[in-house]
Amino acid sequence: MPVLRLGSIVPDFASESTQGTIHFHEWIGDSWAVLFSHPGDFTPVCTTELGEVARLHPEFQKRKVKVIGLSVDDVSKHKKWIQDINEVAQTNLSFPIIGDASRAVASEYDMLDALDPTNRDAAGMPFTVRDVLVIDPQKILRLKISYPASTGRHFQEILRVIDSLQLGDKHKVTTPVNWQPGDKVIIHPSVSNEQADTLFPNYETVKPYLRYTKDPSV
Ligand code: BEZ
Numbered sequence: 001m002p003v004l005r006l007g008s009i010v011p012d013f014a015s016e017s018t019q020g021t022i023h024f025h026e027w028i029g030d031s032w033a034v035l036f037s038h039p040g041d042f043t044p045v046c047t048t049e050l051g052e053v054a055r056l057h058p059e060f061q062k063r064k065v066k067v068i069g070l071s072v073d074d075v076s077k078h079k080k081w082i083q084d085i086n087e088v089a090q091t092n093l094s095f096p097i098i099g100d101a102s103r104a105v106a107s108e109y110d111m112l113d114a115l116d117p118t119n120r121d122a123a124g125m126p127f128t129v130r131d132v133l134v135i136d137p138q139k140i141l142r143l144k145i146s147y148p149a150s151t152g153r154h155f156q157e158i159l160r161v162i163d164s165l166q167l168g169d170k171h172k173v174t175t176p177v178n179w180q181p182g183d184k185v186i187i188h189p190s191v192s193n194e195q196a197d198t199l200f201p202n203y204e205t206v207k208p209y210l211r212y213t214k215d216p217s218v
Contacts, residue, residue, distance in 0.1 A: 004110055009139050011108045017096035018078050022068070025139055031066045032166075033135040034158060037111045038071040039127035039149045041081040046071065049130075049152050050082075050097075051089025056155055063162050065134075067095045072106060072121075072128055075099035100128075109133070113149070132158055134165065171216040172199065182218050187211040 004010065012025040027033075036053070038046040053060075053067055060067050071078060078097045085093055098105060103125060106112050111128040120126055132153055134143035142165050147153055164175040173185040187196050187203060193211075196203050200213035 019096040034067045036132040037128040041073040054091035054093040069097040
């Protein structure tokens with residue numbers, strides 16, 4: 001199994017989903033993508049998470065980000081589960097969920113729980129942990145976070161990271177601790193002071209390596 005490192009091209013795959021066969025790289029196309037995995041259908045934490053992503057879907061779309069879930073059950077079960085998710089969260093979930101009963105994608109993406117012997121199905125197959133991956137239009141992995149099955153993810157944080165990545169790609173800036181869109185940003189260390197004078201007039205130097213400027217997108 002290849003190690004999935006930030007900065008590497010994510011593996012391509014073809015898999016069944018609730019919206020037909022997905023060829024992953026082709027499906028991403030020119031967009032960004034968020035792929036997030038689930039330990040199983042009809043489970044409580046996952047149900048709340050999928051409802052929240054369905055609610056936030058327009059926020060992802062605004063940022064040109066496609067979202068896709070993955071769970072280790074088959075597509076027919078996913079389709080029944082989506083009805084529950086929509087009922088519980090009062091949403092209309094419209095993004096695909098991959099059916100990965102064989103764990104083919106989860107294995108390729110190193111999403112399977114390695115340690116917990118209780119985190120297995122009746123046949124002894126491991127469940128996935130809660131991984132969330134952000135992938136850019138070049139299919140490069142930009143973020144990967146793994147959460148335990150017991151803890152629901154915070155998808156506003158994923159949107160915040162996407163905002164930071166997209167801003168940094170466009171303007172040669174990085175974002176400090178607890179940054180929120182509109183807050184001041186840090187000039188990338190690769191930018192010289194001379195370049196900064198032109199690119200970010202009135203920037204503020206706290207240390208030679210810590211230079212703040214206003215959020216260039218506002
Ligand atoms: C849940 O979604 O609630 C869950 C799934 C698998 C293990 C533990 C919790």
